[in-house]
Amino acid sequence: MFKKTLAALMICGAMASPASASLFMINNGVDFGSNGSTSTSAINELGYTGTLATSIYLGNPAVAGTQVIDTNIASVMNSYGFSAGVHPTMDGGTQTFYYPSNPDNLNVNALNNVPAVADKNGFNDGETLPYGTAGTWGLTYQYELKGFSTGTNIKYNDGYFNVFYQDGGAAKQVLRLKVTNSDTQLTNLNVFGFITFDFDGNGTDDAAGDSFIQNLFVDAASGKSFYELWLANPAGNTVSWVVDTNVNPPLPTPDQLWQVSPQGPLVRQSTLDGSIRFAVPEPASVALLGLGLLGLGLSRKSKKS
Template sequence: MKKFILAAAILGTASAAQAGPISITSDYGSTAAFQALGASNIPVESVYTHGLAAGAVTDADDLIFDGDINKILNFNDVGQGSFGELVPIFGTDSTGYNNDWRITFEYEFSGTALLVDGLPPFAPDGTVDGDNNGQLDFGDGIVPTYTAGIIKMFYHDISNPGSANDGEQVLELTLNYAQLIPFTPNVIFFMEVDYGWYGGGNAFIDNFFNDVETGKSFYELSQLAPPPTIAFRLDFNLDDPTQPNAIPACVNADCLTLTRENDFNATGIFAVPEPASLAVLGLGLLGLGFSSRKRAAKAA
């Protein structure tokens, strides 16, 4: 089977954290504890651009990387969908997820990529689609480097569209780094919860995502000083059986812009610092307060 051949990028890891369990409090009550969010068959469109002069290329094969830095492609992946399941939900789901309400998301990832003919140990043959079937030849690949990414999550009230909280953004995640899995079309995004978009004050958003172990909402945790990192690992793979490794297709005569469409499956897992770590943070803050009071007493 033809495969993407991807380079690996391994960077530093976050401090000790635990995966789940998480619960959600919506207009229909609180869910049972769950470990992950799952999404499948979500459409993704990748848009590629290059720095070559107009008329310099006629198809994607003219963009094969051969050491010419001008053939580095800029790409932007955008898409949207809904999380089909909270995995696993223990017992009966009395909250009506996917019947009364659901979480949808929008995402955008960007970076640079190389369209490579014959990644080692495979020899180049001058084409990445020798049989013109729109698929990468075996041994060829698109090698991306992700530099930025964001996922926005939204609450949707299916039973009462247009209600007060319908369409509210409830969370935002930003990309730290990506780990590409060699010889597969898979990538792991290491992200973190980021409340930079939100000014607080909406009780629905404040209490939507909750960490079961600490008993605190994600927003409460974000307000600690310093705030702990709530990590999010997204396992992302392109699984469309009809186009598992489609090459970018030119969208105009000069091939200035190329696009590629596919489906992806994903599993996202939150990891929150252990309660003991948060307790240490709290003790540190208490100590600072105590020291301040001692200094104030001496000054008096």
């Protein structure tokens, strides 16, 4: 009994311990800086500002259990009756609602580290110059978060962030961040999850045969790409991430809410700033998890005997 309990604790500890942010690099295979490197310097986090967020409430957001959808995807917004323009708010006033513009409202506009990233290898925020100008490139993202109101804030437990590479041509999806949970501290929202290369959620590897996607994000410590780490254990949630953003206030006020129809959902729009960090478990953590699984398996075998 003691061995089984110990093994279970080891597994829980290895899976539940918060991972510190890992340094990573972006390698797009082109030397835009003429220094012989096709990769950026090590990055601690991706930064964003001015993301236009649309929150859709399927009921009163002050009532616990009300379903909530957050998105910057026009087709998702449309499916709930959204339209751009001046609309009446619940307090009797009006507010103008918009569709997100590309790239301004769905843009990764910073590669952050301390000290500053020395080599950005052509990275551009897409606003000062169009992507593709003089060999520039950047990243944008689309997201759909699903959750519910707790009566005081919002809890997310499903959804995704899709990350796209932009270089002046057609946007190319290079990553999906699968959402698992979230927490809110005052006006700060953290959304957590794991990366996947199953972009549409149908259980297939959507980066298979595409060396650009496979080699783009690289863990600085091990030198392995995120794709390599994921491919070694697609169901094992190897690379985790956290989106750290502002939400003020956590629940909308009447002057922010527009009801799209008499019985329809309520909508709020706001702008978000924040960061995206990744975490790759250290070899010791992986070994501890394996030891815990082995111990649990042995204890079960012993019990059967």
